[in-house]
Amino acid sequence: xxxxxxxxxxxxxxxxxxxxxxxxxxxxxxxxxxxxxxxxxxxxxxxxxxxxxxxxxxxxxxxxxxxxxxxxxxxxxxxxxxxxxxxxxxxxxxxxxxxxxxxxxxxxxxxxxxxxxxxxxxxxxxxxxxxxxxxxxxxxxxxxxxxxxxxxxxxxxxxxxxxxxxxxxxxxxxxxxxxxxxxxxxxxxxxxxxxxxxxxxxxxxxxxxxxxxxxxxxxxxxxxxxxxxxxxxxxxxxxxxxxxxxxxxxxxxxxxxxxxxxxxxxxxxxxxxxxxxxxxxxxxxxxxxxxxxxxxxxxxxxxxxxxxxxxxxxxxxxxxxxxxxxxxxxxxxxxxxxxxxxxxxxxxxxxxxxxxxxxxxxxxxxxxxxxxxxxxxxxxxxxxxxxxxxxxxxxxxxxxxxxxxxx
Numbered sequence: 016x017x018x019x020x021x022x023x024x025x026x027x028x029x030x031x032x033x034x035x036x037x038x039x040x041x042x043x044x045x046x047x048x049x050x051x052x053x054x055x056x057x058x059x060x061x062x063x064x065x066x067x068x069x070x071x072x073x074x075x076x077x078x079x080x081x082x083x084x085x086x087x088x089x090x091x092x093x094x095x096x097x098x099x100x101x102x103x104x105x106x107x108x109x110x111x112x113x114x115x116x117x118x119x120x121x122x123x124x125x126x127x128x129x130x131x132x133x134x135x136x137x138x139x140x141x142x143x144x145x146x147x148x149x150x151x152x153x154x155x156x157x158x159x160x161x162x163x164x165x166x167x168x169x170x171x172x173x174x175x176x177x178x179x180x181x182x183x184x185x186x187x188x189x190x191x192x193x194x195x196x197x198x199x200x201x202x203x204x205x206x207x208x209x210x211x212x213x214x215x216x217x218x219x220x221x222x223x224x225x226x227x228x229x230x231x232x233x234x235x236x237x238x239x240x241x242x243x244x245x246x247x248x249x250x251x252x253x254x255x256x257x258x259x260x261x262x263x264x265x266x267x268x269x270x271x272x273x274x275x276x277x278x279x280x281x282x283x284x285x286x287x288x289x290x291x292x293x294x295x296x297x298x299x300x301x302x303x304x305x306x307x308x309x310x311x312x313x314x315x316x317x318x319x320x321x322x323x324x325x326x327x328x329x330x331x332x333x334x335x336x337x338x339x340x341x342x343x344x345x346x347x348x349x350x351x352x353x354x355x356x357x358x359x360x361x362x363x364x365x366x367x368x369x370x371x372x373x374x375x376x377x378x379x380x381x382x383x384x385x386x387x388x389x390x391x392x393x394x395x396x397x398x399x400x401x402x403x404x405x406x407x408x409x410x411x412x413x414x415x416x417x418x419x420x421x422x
Contacts, residue, residue, distance in 0.1 A: 023053070024052075024053040024054050024055045024061060025041050025042075025045050025052065025053075025054040025055070025064060026041075026054070026055055026057075027054050027055065027056055027057065027062075027064070027092060027326065028057075028092055028195075028302055029041030029042050031408055035404075035406045035408075036264075036268065036271075036296075036297070037350065038298075038301065038328070038330035038331055038334070039301070042064070042066060042328050042330065042331050043331060043334075045064055045066050045331075046066035046067065046328070046331040046335075049066075049315070049316075049317075050065065050066055050067025050069070050070040050315040050316075051063055051064070051065050051066070051067070051070055051314055051315035051316065051317035051319075052064050052066070052317075054326070056090055056091065056092065056324070057092060057093065058091075060090070060324065061323075061324075062088075062090045062323065062324035062325060062326060063317065063319055063323055063324065063325045063326070064303075064325075064326055064328065065314065065315070065325055065326065065327045065328065066328045066331040066332065067315055067331075067332060067335065068332040068333070068335045068338050068360075068362065069315075070314050070315040070332075071327045071328070071329065071332040071362055071366070072332075072362065072366050072367075073314055073315075074306055074314060074325055074327050075304065075306070075327060075362075075365055075366040075367040075369065075370075076366055076367035076368075077312065077367075078110070078111070078368075079308060079309050079310045079312050080306035080307065080308055080309070080312070080325060081110050081306060081307045081308075081309050082107065082108060082109070082110060082114070082305075082306060082369050083104065083108055083109055083110050083307075084097070084100035084101050084104055084108045084305070085101050085104065086307040086309065087307065087322050088307040088308065088321075088322040088323050088324045089305055089306075089307040089324055090305045090307070090324030090325065090326050091305070092195055092302060093195045093196070093197075094198065094199050095194075095195070095196075095197040095198050095199050095201070095202040096195060096202070096411075097199070098199035098202050098203055099192055099202045099203070099206055102203060102206070103206070103210070103241070103245065105245050105246075105248060105249040106118055106245065106246065106249065107249060107369060111368060114368065114369070115368070117242065117246060118372065120232065120235065120238065120246065121228060121232070121246060121250065121372065122372065124174065124228050124231075125372050125373050125375060125376055126375070127375050130375045130376050130379050131379075133174070133376075133379075134379055134383070136170075136173070137170055137379060137380055137383050138383050138387070140166055140169050140170055140173075141166055141383050141384055141387045142387060142391075144162050144165060144166050145162075145387060145388070145391050145392070147161075148161060148162060148392075149391075149392075149422075154421055154422060155398060155419070155420065155421040155422075156419075156420060157417045157418060157419055157420075158263060158266060158418040158419075158420050159259070159263045159414075159415055159416065159417050159418045160417065162262075163259050163260075163262040163263040163266070163384075163418070164186065164255070164259045165182070166258075166259075166262070166380070166384060167254065167255045167258035167259050167262070167380055168182045168186065168255040168259070169182075170254070170255075170258075170376075170380060171250065171251060171254030171255050173227075174227065174228055174250075174254070174376075175227055175228045175229050175247060175250055175251060175254070176216075176220060176225055176227025176228060176229040176230055177213075177216065177229065177247075177251060181212070184209075184212065185209060185212070185251055185252075186255070188205045188206075188208055188209045189205075189209070189251075189252045189255075189256055190256075190410075191205040192205050192206060192209075192252070193252070193256060193410045193411045193412055194409055194410050195302070195409045195410060195411065196409045209248060209251075210244050210245070210248055211244075213229075213243075213244040213247040213248055213251070214240055214241075214243070214244040216229060216247075217229055217232065217233040217240065217243045217244055217247065218233070218240070220233040220234075221233045221234065228247075228250065229243075229247050232246055232247065250372075250373070253371070253372075253373060254373060254376070256412050257299065257371075257373075257377060257412055258376075258377050258380050258381065259414065260299050260407070260412050260413060260414025260415070261293070261294070261297065261299055261377065261381060261414075262380070262381060262384050262385075263414060263415045263418050264293075264297050264299065264413075264414060264415060265290075265293045265297065265381060265384075265385060266385070266388060266395070266418065266420075267397075267404070267415065267418060268293060268296065268297065268352055269385075269389075270395065270396065270397055270420075271401070272352050275289075275352060275353070275354045276389060278354055278355070279354060279385070279386075279389055280389050280390070280393065283386050283389075283390070285354055285355065286382050286385055286386045287378075287382055288354065288355065288356075288357070288358070289354035289385065290378055290381045290382050290385065291358040291359055291361060291378075292352065292353060292354050292355075292356050292358040293352070293354075293381070294358070294361055294363035294364075294381075295333045295334075295339065295356075295358040295361035295363060296333070296334075296351075296352050296358075297363075297413075298329050298330040298333045298361075298362075298363050299363075299412055299413040299414060300329050300330070300363070300411070300412065300413070301330055301408075301413040302326075302411060303326040303327050303328045303329065303330075304326070304327045304329065304365060305324065305325070305326055305327075306324075306325045306326075306327065307322070307323070307324055307325065308320065308321050308322065308323045308324075308325060309321055329362045329363060329365070332362050333349075333361045333362055333363060334349040334350055335349065336348070336349055338360065339356065339358065339360075339361075341353075341356075342356075342357070364377075392422045393422075394421075394422045395420055395421075395422045396420060396421055396422070397418075397419065397420060398419045398420060398421045399419050404416075404417075404418070405417065
């Protein structure tokens with residue numbers, strides 16, 4: 016069925032405003048008007064934009080909204096993303112029961128207990144990374160390339176059993192695939208190359224297993240080689256890209272708010288709560304999460320029909336004024352950073368059956384990174400004006416290209 020978008024429908028993706036730390040103003044304005052509104056995709060297809068916290072939770076928890084990119088009506092912001100998501104979908108682009116079957120195979124490796132056991136090793140990785148930053152009296156660096164990217168890459172390589180010496184390859188390929196401007200051919204070529212790399216590595220693990228996730232997956236008789244490579248592919252990409260960008264943006268946010276950083280230095284016990292607030296405030300999935308309705312559903316007063324595409328905006332949900340309002344008079348509004356805010360209801364990791372599998376790992380990594388950087392680099396400062404920083408605005412995961420700092 017062809018539906019014509021209303022004249023007032025917001026064109027997606029909405030352009031950024033003057034503040035690079037805020038959601039694009041178009042999304043904020045849409046959220047102020049209604050929690051569910053009409054929008055239009057770049058190819059002219061109408062879809063629904065869900066901006067309210069309660070409504071985003073409702074959609075993400077409802078099995079009538081499919082995460083399978085092959086479902087009729089599923090929304091895409093670029094031909095490259097359509098090609099990647101539909102050609103060989105990963106388990107996060109599947110619905111239950113297939114999604115649940117594959118997710119269970121790796122879920123135990125990301126249980127809170129397992130991650131707590133891994134925390135000392137993560138601390139060692141972070142301390143070593145700071146040692147490398149400051150070696151031989153060094154006083155400046157690019158905190159993205161020299162720190163925020165290597166740390167989570169090394170951690171997920173250790174967990175998966177991927178040789179870290181190959182990090183340049185998978186980082187380059189993942190950036191190509193996550194770039195919303197990448198065309199279908201380049202996206203497919205990058206996907207094939209990384210899948211081929213992981214399939215060959217899994218084959219080696221079958222012959223010479225080790226104590227790592229990829230070895231355990233490769234040994235399973237109920238997984239095809241394609242499924243093994245696909246699981247490794249998704250864990251490898253999400254395991255370093257999201258945390259890399261969150262770490263760099265979090266440090267920048269604290270450099271912009273020295274009073275907040277001072278509170279954390281004075282009381283490191285505030286760091287876990289501060290990580291939740293930074294996840295809420297920054298919400299690096301700026302382009303939203305796509306779903307397609309498989310039945311007629313009413314959400315937020317809007318009648319969504321089977322076959323309609325839906326995009327859930329985590330960023331606006333995480334800044335809903337009544338939900339994250341100041342607890343005391345004079346406190347910071349949701350559009351501001353407050354490391355003492357109770358931000359535990361944020362949706363930065365999604366919600367429902369497809370909530371980010373690695374959320375506990377990401378939290379621990381960010382806690383260790385922030386506590387260590389604040390403790391060991393007390394004089395940390397930007398070396399360029401803030402308006403000269405370059406942000407990744409055309410990628411699925413929002414972030415910084417570089418963060419020049421000194422100490």
